[in-house]
Amino acid sequence: MTLIWLGVLLVFGGVLQMAFQPIWRGRLSGRRRLRAGQPGDTLEPERPAGGFGFKSNWPGLVLLALGAAFLLVGATI
Template sequence: MTVILIGALLIVAGVVYMADAVLRRGRLSDPAPSPAKPGPTLEPRRRGLGFLGLTQNWPGLLMVAIGVVLLLSVVVL
């Protein structure tokens, strides 16, 4: 039972860590109007998909992977 709880907590903690890592990298919106689009927009300029990289998210991915291994070890045993 303890292994299941630890695995579930690691998965939740990994997902929360990755979400927090994305939010810590800066504002998601730019209130200043850009020359191409009139008015404020929620689309940041030149943000790209860099927030999905492994270099920033490896601790969260590691927590999720360990949690999955713990949950699967209970099923196999």
């Protein structure tokens, strides 16, 4: 029973880590500050998103894998 709860916590932590990684790095918009009244300023990022990268999301993926392993072991016991 304890392994199942540990697995659930690790999976939840991995999902949260991957979801909040862009927020913690501050990459939700362009680097420029927007000033009211200037033409051409939008809330769109300067370059398109890079997609899912293993380099920035590896801690969350490790937490997910460990949590899944604990869930499988806990379910078989």
